[in-house]
Amino acid sequence: MSLKERFNRLSPVQKNICIWAMGGAAILLVIVVGYKTSRIPESEQTARHEKAREITLDPDLIQKTMLREQRKEILAIQAQIAKLAREDDDRKQAELPATPAPVKSVLPDIPSADQVAQSAAPSFSGNTVTPRFPVPPVQSTPPPPKEEKIIGGIGILSNQNNTSSVPKDQGDKKKENRTVYLPPSFMEAMLLTGFDASTSGDGKNNPEPLLLRIQAPAVLPNDVKANLRGCFIIAEAVGRLNKERADVRLVSLSCIGRKGQAVIDTTVKGFVTDSDSKVGLSGRVVSKMGAATARAVVAGIFGGAGDALQASSLTQSTSALGTTAIVDSDQLVKSAAGGGLSEGAKTLHELYLDLAKQATPVIEVGAAKKVTVVISEGKKLEINEFEGEAL
Numbered sequence: 205m206s207l208k209e210r211f212n213r214l215s216p217v218q219k220n221i222c223i224w225a226m227g228g229a230a231i232l233l234v235i236v237v238g239y240k241t242s243r244i245p246e247s248e249q250t251a252r253h254e255k256a257r258e259i260t261l262d263p264d265l266i267q268k269t270m271l272r273e274q275r276k277e278i279l280a281i282q283a284q285i286a287k288l289a290r291e292d293d294d295r296k297q298a299e300l301p302a303t304p305a306p307v308k309s310v311l312p313d314i315p316s317a318d319q320v321a322q323s324a325a326p327s328f329s330g331n332t333v334t335p336r337f338p339v340p341p342v343q344s345t346p347p348p349p350k351e352e353k354i355i356g357g358i359g360i361l362s363n364q365n366n367t368s369s370v371p372k373d374q375g376d377k378k379k380e381n382r383t384v385y386l387p388p389s390f391m392e393a394m395l396l397t398g399f400d401a402s403t404s405g406d407g408k409n410n411p412e413p414l415l416l417r418i419q420a421p422a423v424l425p426n427d428v429k430a431n432l433r434g435c436f437i438i439a440e441a442v443g444r445l446n447k448e449r450a451d452v453r454l455v456s457l458s459c460i461g462r463k464g465q466a467v468i469d470t471t472v473k474g475f476v477t478d479s480d481s482k483v484g485l486s487g488r489v490v491s492k493m494g495a496a497t498a499r500a501v502v503a504g505i506f507g508g509a510g511d512a513l514q515a516s517s518l519t520q521s522t523s524a525l526g527t528t529a530i531v532d533s534d535q536l537v538k539s540a541a542g543g544g545l546s547e548g549a550k551t552l553h554e555l556y557l558d559l560a561k562q563a564t565p566v567i568e569v570g571a572a573k574k575v576t577v578v579i580s581e582g583k584k585l586e587i588n589e590f591e592g593e594a595l
Contacts, residue, residue, distance in 0.1 A: 382589070386472075387582045391422040391432060393476075398571040400490070401443035401450040404564035411440035414452070416476070416577060435459040435468075437577060439476065441485070443567035449484035450567045452476035454577065457585070467588045473581040479574060487569040493560045500556035503549045510546030514539050 214222065399412040416437040421429040436458045441450045454474040460467050478485050517535035521528050531539050 382587045384585045384587060385582060386422075386430065386579060386585050387424055388579050389422045389424045389430070390576055390578045391418050392420040393418050393437065393575050393577045395485075395569070395571055395573040395575055398569055399441055399450070400566040400568050401441045401487070402564060402566050403443040403445040404561075408442050411442045411453075412450075413455075414439050414441055416575070418577065419574075422579075432457075432459060437472075441569070443487075443565075444484065445489070445565055445567075447484065448489050448567065449478075449482070449486050450569055451484045454579075465590050467590070468585050469588070470583065470585055472579060472583050474577060474579040477576045477578060481576075485569050485573070485575065487567040489565055490568050491563075491565040493563040493565070496556050496560035496563055500553050500560055503553035503556055505549075507546050507549030507553060510542045510544070510549055512542070514542030514546060517542065 393416040396415045396417055397413075399414050401412050402408070402410075416439060418432050418435045418437065420433060422432045424430055438455045438458070439452045440455055441452045443450050452475060454472050454476070456470065457472045458467075458469045475483055476485060477483055480486070517539035518529040518531055521530060
């Protein structure tokens with residue numbers, strides 16, 4: 205009976221067992237053969253690699269090696285010759301008597317008076333006179349540095365001739381101060397104080413104050429400049445969330461003379477532009493209302509849970525008089541816990557909601573920022589004079 209007939213007579217279970225056994229034997233055989241092939245001795249592997257490797261020598265490398273060895277031999281021979289010459293010199297010096305070495309004069313030769321006069325005399329050749337020694341060129345003095353011209357300024361102007369014509373009865377009256385007209389103009393300034401401009405309704409009613417310092421003379425119409433450098437400007441800023449900028453409005457201008465006897469302190473109207481020439485100062489939007497809003501939501505959830513707990517402890521009854529809710533004696537603790545949780549959660553909800561309203565987004569602007577101040581409306585600047593000592 206052949207193997208095929210025997211296999212066909214087996215049951216399905218026995219056939220599966222045979223098939224799995226044959227497959228396992230085949231896998232085991234593959235593993236054993238792979239293991240034996242991978243365990244070839246290292247000596248055989250290295251021998252194979254050495255046989256397969258081709259040995260090639262670079263002719264340039266051989267030449268460099270030979271030159272290096274020859275150079276070493278030449279250096280050794282030179283060192284030996286120098287050593288022998290040094291020993292020979294020492295031996296000769298030991299045999300000769302010691303004689304002092306001549307001292308060489310290091311002083312330069314000083315010419316006599318006749319030589320100096322002869323060399324200094326000019327030589328005449330034709331119509332030209334050539335001096336013996338070159339005449340050093342005359343160095344021209346550098347021009348003095350240009351001084352910066354101050355345009356305008358605050359000073360005191362008084363007319364002494366008119367003092368005698370003033371009546372005596374007007375001597376006690378206050379002197380009229382001098383005024384200077386400042387037309388619409390613009391000037392470079394530096395923001396000295398940073399600020400956080402609020403974007404809410406309360407922040408618009410309470411703008412943030414800031415201080416500006418004028419860095420250059422004001423540019424007036426028709427290429428005229430007024431020296432307002434160093435003056436201070438007080439301004440107010442309000443945040444605009446739709447533009448992500450802070451609108452700045454000027455409040456007052458303050459200047460003082462160099463001697464402290466003339467002062468300008470008056471209100472002005474204008475605005476401020478940023479380095480991009482747009483109205484307002486660009487800043488970073490900062491919002492801190494996320495945490496307060498999340499806490500308010502959590503408090504509301506706890507309040508709803510307290511209301512549900514309290515409602516589950518009530519029993520409602522309907523009669524001709526209406527619907528009434530009765531608390532069972534067994535549900536008193538449950539009802540009290542639900543009511544307390546609901547009231548406490550409502551209180552926290554109101555507190556966190558108030559904090560979220562206060563933590564509205566702000567426009568954050570840093571200090572030391574270069575801006576441009578624009579005077580939008582002409583103003584008469586009154587110069588207050590002081591007769592006392594200077595500041």
